[in-house]
Amino acid sequence: MSKKKRFLLRLDQRLYDVLEKWSADELRSVNAQIEYLLTEATRKAGRWKQDKSEEKNE
16 A cells, blocks of 8 residues: 655635535545546546556556
C-alpha cells in the first residue's frame, strides 16, 4: 500500500456539506470521496501516470 500524504484542506462549508452527502451516498468517508474525485479528474485530464503495479491490476 502506498504511503499517504497528510495536508490541511480548507473548504467552503456549503461545498463540504455537498461532499459529505455525496460520500454518504457512495458509502465512503469524505476524505475517500475527495481522493476518488481527484484521482478521476487527474485520469480524465491525462495527468495520472500509471506505475507497473497499477497496469497489472487492470
